[in-house]
Amino acid sequence: MANGEQLIPINIEDEMKTAYIDYSMSVIVSRALPDVRDGLKPVHRRVLFGLQELGIFSNKSHKKSARIVGEVLGKYHPHGDTSVYDAMVRMAQEWSMRYQLVDGQGNFGSVDGDSPAAMRYTEARMQKISEEMLADIDKETVDFTLNFDDTLEEPTVLPTRVPNLLVNGASGIAVGMATNMPPHNLTEVVDGVRAYIDNRDISIEELMTYIKAPDFPTGGIIYGYEGVKDAFMTGRGRVVMRAKAEVEEIKGKECIIVTEIPYQVNKADMIKKTADLVNDKKIEGISLIRDESDRNGMRIVYILKKDALPNVVLNTLYKHTALQSTFSVNNIALVKGRPQMLNLKDIIYNFVEHRHEVVIRRTKYLLRKAEERAHILEGLIIASDNIDEVIALIRGSQNAEEARGKLIERFELSETQAKAIVEMRLRQLTGLEQDKLRSEYDDLMVTIEDLKDILDNEPRRMEIIKDELIEIKDKYGDERRSEINMIGGDFSMEDMIPNESVVLTISHAGYIKRTPLKEYKTQNRGGVGQKASTTRDEDFLEYIFSGTNHQYILFFTHKGKCFWMRVFEIPEGSKTSKGRAIQNLMNLDPDDRINAFILVENLSDEEYINNHYVLMVTKKGQVKKTVLEQYSRPRVNGINAISIKEGDELLSAVLTDGENQVMLGLRSGKALRFEEKHIRPMGRGAAGVKGVTLASNKDEVIGMICVKHPQDETVLVVSEKGYGKRTFIDDQDGEPVYRITNRGGKGVKTISISEKTGELVAMKTVKDDDDLMIIKKSGVAIRMSVSDIRTMGRSTQGVRLISLKGDDEIAAVAKILNEDEDDAIEDNTETNESDDQTTIE
Numbered sequence: 117m118a119n120g121e122q123l124i125p126i127n128i129e130d131e132m133k134t135a136y137i138d139y140s141m142s143v144i145v146s147r148a149l150p151d152v153r154d155g156l157k158p159v160h161r162r163v164l165f166g167l168q169e170l171g172i173f174s175n176k177s178h179k180k181s182a183r184i185v186g187e188v189l190g191k192y193h194p195h196g197d198t199s200v201y202d203a204m205v206r207m208a209q210e211w212s213m214r215y216q217l218v219d220g221q222g223n224f225g226s227v228d229g230d231s232p233a234a235m236r237y238t239e240a241r242m243q244k245i246s247e248e249m250l251a252d253i254d255k256e257t258v259d260f261t262l263n264f265d266d267t268l269e270e271p272t273v274l275p276t277r278v279p280n281l282l283v284n285g286a287s288g289i290a291v292g293m294a295t296n297m298p299p300h301n302l303t304e305v306v307d308g309v310r311a312y313i314d315n316r317d318i319s320i321e322e323l324m325t326y327i328k329a330p331d332f333p334t335g336g337i338i339y340g341y342e343g344v345k346d347a348f349m350t351g352r353g354r355v356v357m358r359a360k361a362e363v364e365e366i367k368g369k370e371c372i373i374v375t376e377i378p379y380q381v382n383k384a385d386m387i388k389k390t391a392d393l394v395n396d397k398k399i400e401g402i403s404l405i406r407d408e409s410d411r412n413g414m415r416i417v418y419i420l421k422k423d424a425l426p427n428v429v430l431n432t433l434y435k436h437t438a439l440q441s442t443f444s445v446n447n448i449a450l451v452k453g454r455p456q457m458l459n460l461k462d463i464i465y466n467f468v469e470h471r472h473e474v475v476i477r478r479t480k481y482l483l484r485k486a487e488e489r490a491h492i493l494e495g496l497i498i499a500s501d502n503i504d505e506v507i508a509l510i511r512g513s514q515n516a517e518e519a520r521g522k523l524i525e526r527f528e529l530s531e532t533q534a535k536a537i538v539e540m541r542l543r544q545l546t547g548l549e550q551d552k553l554r555s556e557y558d559d560l561m562v563t564i565e566d567l568k569d570i571l572d573n574e575p576r577r578m579e580i581i582k583d584e585l586i587e588i589k590d591k592y593g594d595e596r597r598s599e600i601n602m603i604g605g606d607f608s609m610e611d612m613i614p615n616e617s618v619v620l621t622i623s624h625a626g627y628i629k630r631t632p633l634k635e636y637k638t639q640n641r642g643g644v645g646q647k648a649s650t651t652r653d654e655d656f657l658e659y660i661f662s663g664t665n666h667q668y669i670l671f672f673t674h675k676g677k678c679f680w681m682r683v684f685e686i687p688e689g690s691k692t693s694k695g696r697a698i699q700n701l702m703n704l705d706p707d708d709r710i711n712a713f714i715l716v717e718n719l720s721d722e723e724y725i726n727n728h729y730v731l732m733v734t735k736k737g738q739v740k741k742t743v744l745e746q747y748s749r750p751r752v753n754g755i756n757a758i759s760i761k762e763g764d765e766l767l768s769a770v771l772t773d774g775e776n777q778v779m780l781g782l783r784s785g786k787a788l789r790f791e792e793k794h795i796r797p798m799g800r801g802a803a804g805v806k807g808v809t810l811a812s813n814k815d816e817v818i819g820m821i822c823v824k825h826p827q828d829e830t831v832l833v834v835s836e837k838g839y840g841k842r843t844f845i846d847d848q849d850g851e852p853v854y855r856i857t858n859r860g861g862k863g864v865k866t867i868s869i870s871e872k873t874g875e876l877v878a879m880k881t882v883k884d885d886d887d888l889m890i891i892k893k894s895g896v897a898i899r900m901s902v903s904d905i906r907t908m909g910r911s912t913q914g915v916r917l918i919s920l921k922g923d924d925e926i927a928a929v930a931k932i933l934n935e936d937e938d939d940a941i942e943d944n945t946e947t948n949e950s951d952d953q954t955t956i957e
Contacts, residue, residue: 140291144455148290150297152449152456152463153470154249154274155281157288159203161274162192164217167242168250178221178239185235194264197235205232208240212380214284214299214333215592217246227334227377227414228384245592249276255481257474275474277584278592279305279467281449282327293455295448298330298347298355298379303593306585312464313578320349320461327460328600329355330443335376335597336360339440344600348460351447359439360599363426363700366419370426370700372433374416376597378441383409386438387416393436401429426700471581476571483567486560488532493557495533496540500550502527506537615666619889620686621695622660626709629695630686633662660889660897660930663715670747672712672732673704674765678747678757683715703753712769719748729797731772732757733780733807735816736764739859740804741795744771759803768820776822779845779854780808781833781866781879784815788863789845789854792822806860819879826852829881830907833867834890834917836874836925841867841914842882842907853910868913878929886931890918893927902931 150157156164166188172179185200193200206212208220211227222238225231232238257275262268285299308326312318329344337358338344347353357378364373377383387407393399401424408415420429434440447458451466458466499506509526513519520534529537543549570576617633663669665684672678679702687696698710712732718724728744740758747757758766776792788808795805808817823829826845831854834840843866844853854864867876882888886902898918908914918926 144290144293145450145453148288149293149295149448149450149455150281150286150288151273152281152451152458152466154276155279155284155286155449156274157203157286159188159193159195159199160207160217162188162270163200163204163207164242164246164250164274165253165271166192167218167240167246168253172241174219174242174244174247176241178219178241181220181222181235181238181240184240191268192263192270201232201235204240211334214331214597215245215278215302216243217249217284219243227382229382245278248278248588248591249274249280251275251277252474252478255478257477257481273470275478277471277588278302279309279464281467282463285330286449290455293448294446296444296446297449298443298445299332300327300329301331301594301596303589304328304331304596306589306593308460309464309468309585310582312461313468313582318461320459323460323464324348328596330445330598331596332357332379332443332598334379334381335599336378337376337599337601339601341600341602343442343445347445347447351445351457351459351462353445355443355445357441357443357598358434358601361430361433361439363430363696366417369422370420370424370697372418372420372426372430374418374439375414377414377416378438379443381438381441383407383414383416390418390433390437399429399432399436401425401432423706425703428703468581471584472577475577475580479567479570479577483564483571486564486567490557490560490564491530492533492536493553493560495527495529495536496544496553497550497557498527498529498533499523499537499540500545500553503545510538615664617662617664618683619660619662620669620683622698622710623695626698627695628686628698628701628710629689629693630665630683631689631691635691660891660928661713661715662930667715667717668719670714670716670730670769671698671702671710672714672757672766672769673708673754674711674760675705675708676756676758676760676766677708677754679704679754680719680747711766714769714771716744716771719744727773729772729774730757730769731778731792731795731820731822732769732804733767733817733820734758734760734764734804735767736761737780737806737808737810737817738764738804739778739780739795739807739820740802741772741774741792741797742800742802743797746800756800759801761803767817770820770822772822776824777826777856778807779821779823779831779879779881780817780863781819781821781876782808782810782815782863783818783875783877784811785865785867785869785876786811786863787831787833787854787866787879788861789823789852789856790859790861791856794859809860809862811862818876821879821881823881829883831866832878832880832882832888832902832905832929832931833876833914834878834926834929835867835869835914836877837872838916838918838920838926839867839873839914840905840917841912842902842905843910844907845881865911868911870913873913874925877926880929880931882931889930890926891928891930892918892920892924894921894924 146158148157154161163184166184170179170184170187172184181201181204184204185197188200189197204218205220205224208216208218208224210216219241220238221240223233224238252275253271259272260269261272263270281297282300282305283302285297287296288294304327308323311323311326324345329338329341337360339356339358343354343356345353347355359374359378360376361372361374364371377386387405390399391405394402394405401421402418403421404419406417406419408417418429418433420426447463448455449458506523509522510519513522516538519538520531523529523534523537524531570580618630619633620628620630622628663683667683669681669683670678671681681701686701689695698704714730725745725748726743729741730744730747732740747755760766772792774792778790778792780788798804810816821831823845827850830842830844832840832842846852854866866879867873869875882902884903888900888902889897890900891897900917905917
C-alpha cells in the first residue's frame with residue numbers, strides 16, 4: 117500500500133444500497149423519464165439543443181446525422197452514440213411521433229420494423245415546430261447547467277411554446293417505475309390549455325370536451341371510452357386501439373382492407389403472425405394475405421374464402437391479432453425533479469406554470485436590455501446636444517481612458533455612457549442620425565412601459581400565453597387521425613347518429629343499403645322514373661321500405677329464422693350504389709335469404725314488447741302470431757321464428773297489436789279477409805295454422821296486410837305488368853267490399869287477371885296522403901302519390917301505373933307515409949327535393 121493510503125472498512129450491504137439508489141435516481145432523473153414542462157428526456161433535449169448550436173434549422177440544408185450525433189455526444193451526452201442516434205431517428209419517424217421534431221433525409225426505418233441506415237448515410241435538420249420549442253432560449257428564460265466535463269452549459273429544460281408532453285407523449289422504463297404517455301391532437305390540446313387558463317377551476321370532464329382522446333400518428337380507431345376517461349382522470353388507463361378496416365369486393369371476392377393499424381404495432385410481424393394463425397387453422401376464412409402498402413399509404417388485403425363471413429373474420433382478427441391492441445397509459449413525469457403520477461389537468465397546470473415563468477423571465481430580460489439601451493441613448497443624446505464640447509474634450513485627451521474620465525466628470529455620465537460616446541462613429545454626428553437617436557429613445561420608453569405593465573399584470577401575461585398558443589395552433593394544428601368509437605363508454609352510438617328518415621332496400625341477390633329519404637324525388641303516375649340502384653346482372657331490387665336510424669329491425673329468413681339489427685348499423689349507400697351483401701352483416705346460412713322484416717321502436721320496453729305481436733304468413737298460406745317479447749333477445753346466429761314445412765317458405769311478417777283484421781292476397785288475384793283474433797298466439801317453434809285455401813299448387817300468397825280502420829283505408833293491388841288500382845275495404849255505408857270470412861277460406865276477387873295485366877305481385881293498404889315506391893326488375897324506381905291512383909271496383913283490372921319496356925316487370929312496391937306535401941313535377945322531368953319524414957306502417 118502506498119504511503120498515505122489507508123483501508124476504510126465499509127458494510128457491503130450499505131454500500132450496495134447507496135450505489136443502487138444513486139444509480140436508480142440517475143436513471144429516473146437523467147435518462148428514462150420526461151420533464152413535465154417540455155415533455156423531453158435529456159437525450160432528446162440535447163439533440164434539439166445540439167441542432168440549434170450547429171445552426172441546422174428547418175430552413176437550412178440537411179447535415180449528416182453522424183455530425184449531429186458527434187456534436188451531442190462530445191458536448192452534452194456522455195453515453196453511447198447508438199442511444200443518441202436512436203433517439204434522433206425516432207424523433208424523425210412519422211409513425212412514431214405525432215408531430216415530428218426532426219426532419220430526416222434518407223432511410224430512417226419503416227413501420228415494418230426495418231432498421232434505419234447507419235448515421236453516416238442519413239441526414240437531418242430541425243423541424244419548424246422544434247424551433248418553437250427552442251424559441252427565446254437565448255433570453256435567459258430557462259436555467260442552464262454545466263455539461264459532464266464542466267466546459268460548456270446546457271439547458272435544464274426548453275422554453276417550449278408547444279405542450280409537447282401531451283401532443284407527442286413519451287415512453288420509458290426507469291428503475292422501479294415506467295412511463296407510457298400517449299400522443300394527442302395539437303389543436304385539441306391548445307383548446308384545452310386555453311380553456312384551463314380562462315377557468316382555473318375547470319373540471320377534467322370539461323377539459324375532455326376539448327381534448328377528447330389520444331390521437332395516434334398511425335390513426336386507427338379508439339375502441340371504447342372508459343379507458344380514455346380513466347387515463348384523463350387518474351393518469352392510468354387502458355386505451356383499446358383497433359385497425360381501420362372495411363370490406364370491399366375485388367374481382368368477385370370479398371376482401372377485408374386495412375388502411376390504418378394501431379400505434380406501435382409492427383406491420384410485418386403482425387402479418388406474419390396472422391399468416392401463422394391461418395396456417396394453423398386458428399383463424400378460418402382467409403385464403404390469402406397481401407401487403408399492398410406503398411408510399412401513398414398503408415393497404416393490407418385479407419382475401420376471404422368464398423363461404424367466409426367478413427364480419428366474423430374481422431372480429432376473429434381483432435381477437436387474435438395485433439389489429440386490436442391496448443395502450444396502457446401510465447402518466448409519470450418529472451415534476452421539479454421528482455417522478456409523479458399526473459392526470460390531464462396536472463399536465464396542463466405544469467405546462468401553463470412553465471410558460472408563465474418563461475414569459476416573466478423573457479420580459480425581465482427584454483426590460484433589462486431595453487433599459488440598458490435607453491441608458492446608453494441618454495448619454496448619446498447628451499453628447500449630440502453638446503457635440504462641439506465633446507469633440508474638444510476627446511481631442512484634448514491623451515487616450516480613451518482619459519477621454520472617458522473627462523466626459524464622466526463634465527456631464528455626470530456613467531462609465532457605460534462615456535464608453536459609448538467615445539466609441540461613437542462620425543456618421544452619428546449628422547442631423548439625421550441625431551433624430552434617429554431621439555426617435556429610438558422615445559420608442560424604447562414606450563416599450564419599457566409596456567414590459568413593466570406585463571410584469572405587473574398577470575392576466576395580461578396569461579393573454580400572451582394564449583395568443584402564442586393560438587399562433588402554434590394556426591401553424592401546426594391539424595385534424596384528428598384516430599377515430600373515437602364510443603361503444604362501452606358514457607356515450608351511446610345513438611348520441612353520435614342523427615335519427616334521420618331513411619329508405620332501406622334489399623335486392624333479390626341479398627344486397628342491402630340505407631339511403632337518406634331526401635335523395636328520392638316525387639313523380640306523377642306513369643313516369644319512367646329515376647335510376648335507383650346499380651345491381652349485378654340478373655339481380656333486381658326486391659324489397660324497399662322506410663324507417664329511422666334509431667329503430668330496431670328484425671330480419672326473417674325464408675327458412676323461418678330471425679336476426680336482429682339497428683337501422684344505423686346497416687351500411688349507408690347512395691341511391692345508385694349496390695349496397696352490401698346481407699351475408700356480410702349477419703351469420704346467414706349460405707342457402708338462406710331474408711324474406712321479411714319488421715321495424716320496432718324499443719326492444720327493451722317490457723310493456724311494448726308484451727303488447728305487440730309478430731304476425732307471419734308463408735307462401736302456402738300458413739299464418740302464425742307470436743308475442744314480440746319472444747323475439748327481443750336474438751342471438752348472433754339467429755333464432756327460430758317459425759317452423760317451415762317442406763316446400764314452403766316464410767313470405768311476410770308484420771307488427772300488430774292483436775286487434776286488426778288480416779287480408780291475404782293471392783297470385784291468382786283473390787283476397788281473403790278475416791279477424792286477427794281468430795289466430796291464437798303461439799310459441800316461436802310453432803308452424804302456425806291454415807290462413808287461406810289455395811286454388812291450385814301454382815297459386816301462392818303474395819302479400820299480407822293488417823287493417824285497423826277499414827273505412828279510411830283502401831287496398832292497392834299491383835300486377836306484374838304494371839297495372840294497379842285502389843279499392844275501398846268497406847264502402848261509405850260501412851258495408852264490406854271485401855267480406856269478412858273465417859280463417860282458411862278461398863277468398864274473393866280483388867283484381868281481374870288477364871294476359872295484359874299479368875298475375876298479382878303486390879297488395880298494400882294505402883291512404884290519399886301516402887306515397888308509393890315502385891321498383892322494376894331492371895332496377896329503375898318511380899315514386900308517386902297514391903292520390904294519383906283512382907279507386908275502382910273490386911273486380912276491375914285497374915289502370916297502368918308505370919311504363920314498362922320490353923319484358924321488364926314490377927319487382928316490388930313499398931308505401932311511404934308523407935308528413936309534408938311534395939311538389940310533384942310532370943312525368944320524366946326533374947323534381948324538387950322533398951323534406952319527407954317517413955314512418956313504416
